[in-house]
Amino acid sequence: MHASWVNQIELWFALYTRRVLRHASHTSTAHLRERTEQFIRERNQTARPFKWTFRAIRCKLAHPELELAMPTLSAKHHASELQRQLRALLGHDQIVTQAYGAHLLIKRLDDQDPIVVARLSELGRNLYGAAFRSHSGRWEPLPGSGPLDEMAQLVVTLLEPYLQPNNY
Numbered sequence: 001m002h003a004s005w006v007n008q009i010e011l012w013f014a015l016y017t018r019r020v021l022r023h024a025s026h027t028s029t030a031h032l033r034e035r036t037e038q039f040i041r042e043r044n045q046t047a048r049p050f051k052w053t054f055r056a057i058r059c060k061l062a063h064p065e066l067e068l069a070m071p072t073l074s075a076k077h078h079a080s081e082l083q084r085q086l087r088a089l090l091g092h093d094q095i096v097t098q099a100y101g102a103h104l105l106i107k108r109l110d111d112q113d114p115i116v117v118a119r120l121s122e123l124g125r126n127l128y129g130a131a132f133r134s135h136s137g138r139w140e141p142l143p144g145s146g147p148l149d150e151m152a153q154l155v156v157t158l159l160e161p162y163l164q165p166n167n168y
Contacts, residue, residue, distance in 0.1 A: 008049065012043075015043075016036075016039060018109070019039055020032075020035050020036060020039050075099035075101075075102070075104070075122070076099045078099065078104060078148060079097040079098055079099040079104045079105075080097070081148060082097045082104050082106070082120065082148060082152055083095060083096060083097040085148070085149060085152040086106065086152055086155070086156065086163070089152065089153065089156045090156060090160070090163055090164070092164075092165060094108060094109040094110075094164075094165035095107070095108060095109070095163060096109060096114060100119075102121060102122045103119045103120065103121050103122070104119060104120040104121075104122075104128075105118075105119050106118040106119060106120070106155065106163075108162070108163055108164075108165065109165065110165065116133055117132060117133060117159060117162050117163060118130060118131065118132040118133065118142075118155050118159055118162075119131055119133075119139065120148070120151050120155070123145055126147045126148060127145055127146065127147065128145060128146065128147070128148060128151045129141065129142075129144075129145045129151075130142040130144075130145075130151050130154060130155055132155075132158075132159055132162070142154060142155070142158055142159075
């Protein structure tokens with residue numbers, strides 16, 4: 001629970017997997033080794049510690065306020081469905097979603113850390129409202145509400161430039 005150095009290693013391997021292994025076709029072990037060494041050289045030029053925060057385990061009695069951040073199984077399912085829809089609408093896989101309490105966070109993957117761009121908030125059974133994160137860090141509401149697929153379309157329509165990879 002408190003092994004932050006292990007989490008640093010896990011984050012590094014996750015980045016390595018996304019940049020070198022995923023969707024890659026290596027012709028030989030020498031080619032894989034060359035790509036790995038290239039990744040390490042490039043990463044070492046801009047190396048800095050990863051930002052890591054501890055996500056507390058569910059404990060109702062000690063910290064009831066933490067209960068809000070713990071997603072349900074259905075929220076996780078909706079997050080993966082939203083991610084599938086966004087990737088299909090945008091035509092790239094540099095978007096990830098995460099269930100966070102009653103919210104579905106939409107993050108753009110960039111060279112360093114994922115950036116939270118927008119969120120859908122559950123208003124009722126399959127009814128969501130949307131908001132985007134402004135440059136000041138405040139959540140600004142998007143117009144309307146609706147089912148998951150309609151809100152995914154709305155988010156892409158209104159925020160597409162911010163959802164494209166390497167678009168600051």
